[in-house]
Amino acid sequence: MPTRVAIVGSSGRMGTLISALVEADPEFELVAQITSRDSLEAIEGADLVVDVTVPVVSQQVVERCVALGINVLVGTSGWSSERLAGIRRLLGAEPESGVVVIPNFSLGSVLATSLATHAAKFFDSIEIVEAHHASKVDSPSGTAVRTAELMGAAREDLGPVAAPHVDQRARGQQVASIPIHSVRMQGVSARQDVYFGGEGERVTISHETLSRTSYHTGISVSLRAAREAKGLTVGLDKLIDVGMPSHERT
Numbered sequence: 001m002p003t004r005v006a007i008v009g010s011s012g013r014m015g016t017l018i019s020a021l022v023e024a025d026p027e028f029e030l031v032a033q034i035t036s037r038d039s040l041e042a043i044e045g046a047d048l049v050v051d052v053t054v055p056v057v058s059q060q061v062v063e064r065c066v067a068l069g070i071n072v073l074v075g076t077s078g079w080s081s082e083r084l085a086g087i088r089r090l091l092g093a094e095p096e097s098g099v100v101v102i103p104n105f106s107l108g109s110v111l112a113t114s115l116a117t118h119a120a121k122f123f124d125s126i127e128i129v130e131a132h133h134a135s136k137v138d139s140p141s142g143t144a145v146r147t148a149e150l151m152g153a154a155r156e157d158l159g160p161v162a163a164p165h166v167d168q169r170a171r172g173q174q175v176a177s178i179p180i181h182s183v184r185m186q187g188v189s190a191r192q193d194v195y196f197g198g199e200g201e202r203v204t205i206s207h208e209t210l211s212r213t214s215y216h217t218g219i220s221v222s223l224r225a226a227r228e229a230k231g232l233t234v235g236l237d238k239l240i241d242v243g244m245p246s247h248e249r250t
């Protein structure tokens with residue numbers, strides 16, 4: 001029996017892509033496509049919900065899925081460690097439910113984040129610059145927030161990075177003390193550069209998404225993991241071994 005999938009945000013860029021991948025996959029059956037004009041009640045016949053909407057809606061979708069005991073795969077950004085902690089608390093009362101949050105479905109991105117997390121232990125001066133297409137409605141990107149939080153956790157014993165200019169707005173939004181600078185413009189899909197400054201040297205870890213085809217494998221792996229999941233899983237690095245230690249504390 002194929003797993004029955006409902007997609008919330010199906011008319012969007014990611015929703016359209018995931019709908020096509022689900023329809024082409026014999027292990028899954030697309031049973032509901034939900035947009036801002038539809039009621040969320042349509043998820044009730046599904047075994048698995050995929051959420052690719054906007055942060056405020058994503059929270060509602062996840063809470064509803066947990067209450068209904070339907071597993072959910074979340075691609076939407078905005079899931080900070082604080083918000084994830086809330087979901088973990090909810091799941092404490094529903095141990096059979098599974099929530100899988102994937103800030104970035106691209107293998108290259110998750111590898112770049114893992115490399116940056118490792119490098120963060122060796123430099124006290126760190127900045128993230130992320131650039132996305134002009135239609136992206138949120139900032140900073142979910143990937144940048146996740147990268148900053150993982151770097152912050154890896155540096156737990158080292159203290160905040162050397163970025164004390166909090167009163168200057170152009171110095172970015174600090175997440176785990178690391179400044180994130182967001183660029184939104186035409187001609188870009190998704191790019192992230194993490195800069196590490198040291199004595200007389202600089203390291204840059206860059207990743208660029210040139211096409212959404214980079215998400216295909218990660219989506220396929222995540223759909224399969226999400227239908228079996230129990231509890232909270234965060235990040236494609238939990239599903240694909242990128243050969244780096246986990247620094248996560250939350």
Ligand SMILES: NC(=O)C1=CN([C@@H]2O[C@H](COP(=O)(O)OP(=O)(O)OC[C@H]3O[C@@H](n4cnc5c(N)ncnc54)[C@H](OP(=O)(O)O)[C@@H]3O)[C@@H](O)[C@H]2O)C=CC1
Nearest residue numbers: 009010011012013014035036052053075076077103104105
């Ligand atoms: N994890 C990853 O690798 C990736 C994650 N993302 C993230 O995925 C999310 C979606 O991105 P993208 O597809 O580009 O965004 P789009 O703006 O293209 O699509 C947003 C979708 O959300 C729907 N939506 C908005 N409000 C509601 C609502 N109240 N109820 C139900 N559906 C609603 C929209 O429906 P309508 O058409 O009716 O407005 C639309 O289908 C973003 O948070 C983005 O950051 C993006 C790329 C990769």
Ligand SMILES: O=C(O)C1=N[C@H](C(=O)O)C[C@H](O)C1
Nearest residue numbers: 077103104136141142143190
């Ligand atoms: O909106 C996008 O396009 C993307 N959003 C995700 C994010 O916020 O990190 C993932 C990827 O960067 C593309």
